[in-house]
Amino acid sequence: MQPAMLIDENVLDACEKTRLLNIPDEKTLPVLRKLLNESNEDWDIIKLDNYSALIDAIYSAEEEKKQSGGSSNGNRGKHVVDTPASLRKNVKKSEGSSNDNRGKNVAVIDSPATLKKNYETRSATSGTSTKVVQKQPQLSNGARKRRYKKISDISKGSESVEISLVDDVGTEKVPEFTYIPHNIVYQNAYVHVSLARISDQDCCADCKGDCLSADFPCACARETNGEYAYTKEGLLKEEFLDTCLKMKKAPDTFNKFYCQECPLERDHDKGTHAKCDGHLIRKFIKECWRKCGCDMLCGNRVVQRGIKCELQVYFTEEGKGWGIRTLQDLPKGTFVCEYIGEILTNTELYERNIRCSGERHTYPVTLDADWGSEKDLKDEEALCLDATKCGNVARFVNHRCEDANLIDIPVEIETPDRHYYHIAFFTIRDVKAMDELTWDYMIDFSDESHPVKAFRCCCGSELCRDRKPKGSGGKSGERRKIVPAKKQPGPKAVALKRK
Ligand SMILES: C[S@@+](CC[C@H](N)C(=O)[O-])C[C@H]1O[C@@H](n2cnc3c(N)ncnc32)[C@H](O)[C@@H]1O
Numbered sequence: 025m026q027p028a029m030l031i032d033e034n035v036l037d038a039c040e041k042t043r044l045l046n047i048p049d050e051k052t053l054p055v056l057r058k059l060l061n062e063s064n065e066d067w068d069i070i071k072l073d074n075y076s077a078l079i080d081a082i083y084s085a086e087e088e089k090k091q092s093g094g095s096s097n098g099n100r101g102k103h104v105v106d107t108p109a110s111l112r113k114n115v116k117k118s119e120g121s122s123n124d125n126r127g128k129n130v131a132v133i134d135s136p137a138t139l140k141k142n143y144e145t146r147s148a149t150s151g152t153s154t155k156v157v158q159k160q161p162q163l164s165n166g167a168r169k170r171r172y173k174k175i176s177d178i179s180k181g182s183e184s185v186e187i188s189l190v191d192d193v194g195t196e197k198v199p200e201f202t203y204i205p206h207n208i209v210y211q212n213a214y215v216h217v218s219l220a221r222i223s224d225q226d227c228c229a230d231c232k233g234d235c236l237s238a239d240f241p242c243a244c245a246r247e248t249n250g251e252y253a254y255t256k257e258g259l260l261k262e263e264f265l266d267t268c269l270k271m272k273k274a275p276d277t278f279n280k281f282y283c284q285e286c287p288l289e290r291d292h293d294k295g296t297h298a299k300c301d302g303h304l305i306r307k308f309i310k311e312c313w314r315k316c317g318c319d320m321l322c323g324n325r326v327v328q329r330g331i332k333c334e335l336q337v338y339f340t341e342e343g344k345g346w347g348i349r350t351l352q353d354l355p356k357g358t359f360v361c362e363y364i365g366e367i368l369t370n371t372e373l374y375e376r377n378i379r380c381s382g383e384r385h386t387y388p389v390t391l392d393a394d395w396g397s398e399k400d401l402k403d404e405e406a407l408c409l410d411a412t413k414c415g416n417v418a419r420f421v422n423h424r425c426e427d428a429n430l431i432d433i434p435v436e437i438e439t440p441d442r443h444y445y446h447i448a449f450f451t452i453r454d455v456k457a458m459d460e461l462t463w464d465y466m467i468d469f470s471d472e473s474h475p476v477k478a479f480r481c482c483c484g485s486e487l488c489r490d491r492k493p494k495g496s497g498g499k500s501g502e503r504r505k506i507v508p509a510k511k512q513p514g515p516k517a518v519a520l521k522r523k
Pocket residue numbers: 199343344345346347384385386387418419420421422423424478479480481482483
């Protein structure tokens with residue numbers, strides 16, 4: 025054992041766990057070293073189910089030693105601890121296989137995913153002491169489904185609630201991204217935040233305590249026609265929510281702003297612009313902020329106080345990749361989370377997409393609200409949020425056609441314009457614990473002129489818009505062809521386009 029390994033926090037943690045079972049470090053460390061080598065130092069595997077793989081491997085090693093009588097003769101003597109391959113053979117053995125290969129030196133080293141799978145199968149079949157940390161969901165046949173906790177808090181303490189990540193499938197790699205609880209400028213985006221920009225009309229300096237309890241609505245409710253968007257219970261008001269829903273479902277029946285040279289319709293290759301689709305003058309929530317006299321617990325500060333619901337990231341079985349679900353019942357109008365990412369200009373996003381084309385999942389959203397209050401924005405000015413590299417739990421919200429349970433609502437907090445704003449998710453109806461949280465990305469799946477087809481929708485909704493006519497081919501879950509990035513006309517093609 026090298027000294028470097030001894031001071032590794034993970035190693036110390038592993039030893040602490042095994043010491044609880046009276047296993048001395050001298051027995052733990054060689055086995056740990058071997059498991060680490062064979063799993064490519066994948067601590068997720070080692071830590072799985074409270075180090076059960078490690079503990080089992082130590083016991084197996086002891087058993088082997090006893091069986092071989094400490095002999096150094098032949099293959100048996102060489103094989104001191106279980107290798108991933110022998111773990112698999114143990115599985116076979118416990119399944120009643122007559123093929124006992126345990127003494128043989130096995131040359132094939134399993135991949136980390138196989139190791140994990142082997143271990144899980146073994147635990148499941150041999151009835152060993154695997155501790156399943158999370159509440160287990162029930163399958164339709166009444167059987168309990170295994171769940172493997174991988175990360176207890178993906179936010180690493182940066183949210184006020186823990187957000188766990190579980191892998192029901194058992195073989196998935198943990199998503200690679202940096203968790204950030206607030207939007208952050210990548211490089212060139214200009215987000216002008218300053219107290220001087222907030223006029224007296226845009227704040228309530230004279231308020232105290234909770235604005236919602238005052239006799240009259242304060243200046244911050246001006247944006248919402250003198251009505252706060254929130255109830256005293258902190259939910260979105262029904263009427264406000266209903267209007268937002270109508271705007272989402274029938275945008276053409278609401279006022280739109282048309283710009284001359286729409287950044288969302290720019291063809292980068294040809295340098296031309298298609299006609300502007302129109303930008304909806306969307307309903308905004310305006311929250312009190314720093315220049316306001318009220319306190320942080322004021323009822324008109326919901327989104328800025330961050331996530332309060334118990335959320336969990338899990339691997340979906342329908343082919344959508346990772347998704348998020350709520351671990352508690354959520355009433356209609358509950359604030360769930362904000363869509364957080366790096367703030368990029370359209371140009372930066374376009375360049376980034378060229379560099380990283382071919383990714384399976386995409387995470388950018390465009391900020392295209394009330395463009396009427398701005399001059400025609402150039403690509404270098406128009407903003408988007410990209411949660412590919414840095415983001416929060418919202419990057420896992422999958423799409424569902426028509427009957428999604430979340431809606432995205434723009435929120436004005438620290439900037440009094442519509443150039444930069446926040447995107448917050450609220451529940452559209454009551455949502456039950458363990459339900460997946462979904463959002464309608466407003467993708468037009470039938471738009472054949474689009475060079476990039478976002479993905480083959482597996483939302484499972486009866487109202488799914490990505491239905492292929494019979495006989496047209498394309499199995500459910502099959503991905504459509506991704507067109508090389510150079511043919512992409514601009515960020516719109518890869519952004520989760522909101523209308
Ligand atoms: C914002 S990410 C959502 C999280 C993603 N599932 C993951 O594993 O990281 C958007 C991507 O998820 C996938 N996705 C989301 N909704 C889907 C759906 N209804 N059907 C198929 N894939 C979906 C697509 O690959 C899409 O580009």
